[in-house]
Amino acid sequence: MDPDAATDAGIFARAFDDCVVELGVASGRVVGVSFPDDVPDDAASDHPLLDRVAAYLAGEHDHFDDVPVALTVPTAQRSVLEAVRNVPYGETVSVERLARIAGFDPEDDEDRRTVETALRENPVPLFVPDHRVEGTGATPERVARLFRSLESS
Structure with missing residues (x-):
């Protein structure tokens, strides 16, 4: 099994000191980001992007411009x-x-x-x-x- 397969798709969320960040990922691309009040019960917390968000929230500069996103908009x-x-x-x-x-x-x-x-x-x-x-x-x-x-x- 590909070690990255677990992070290629799914709902991932983590609570940080100041906010909760939830990611929707499909085929290795971020398709949704939200900031719910609580971590959803069905969300996994282990995702490399959530690690980057943690570093960002800790003050590390990250533009996130290399993050693959899927923009399904007009x-x-x-x-x-x-x-x-x-x-x-x-x-x-x-x-x-x-x-x-x-x-x-x-x-x-x-x-x-x-x-x-x-x-x-x-x-x-x-x-x-x-x-x-x-x-x-x-x-x-x-x-x-x-x-x-x-x-x-």
């Missing part, structure tokens, strides 16, 4: 989320700036809605770091504040 939203992955560790950008980076017109209402929807519906926050964008993302605000605080120190 093409326009995908371009927004791919642009978010390029926001440097420790920096924040406005929604308007992100729209421009992703090739959208922040003055156009439909374009702005596309950008905001992509952020709110981001299936893999932290690995697509919407906490680095000012405004509303999929990362709960208390967790986003924690991540921004870690990255600013």
Whole structure:
């Protein structure tokens, strides 16, 4: 049996001092990230990405840009989320700036809605770091504040 097979698919979660992080993994790609109040009973806790999250929460710099993610979102939203992955560790950008980076017109209402929807519906926050964008993302605000605080120190 492949030693990595146990981490290629499943639900993995771990409680940390400041939050719980839950990962959904399929075919070796992260398909979902959430921050529940408690670790689900059916979640395994042993996954290399959770080890990296632990190091990140302990203050280690990690951009997570090498983490394979599966973005099953419309093409326009995908371009927004791919642009978010390029926001440097420790920096924040406005929604308007992100729209421009992703090739959208922040003055156009439909374009702005596309950008905001992509952020709110981001299936893999932290690995697509919407906490680095000012405004509303999929990362709960208390967790986003924690991540921004870690990255600013």
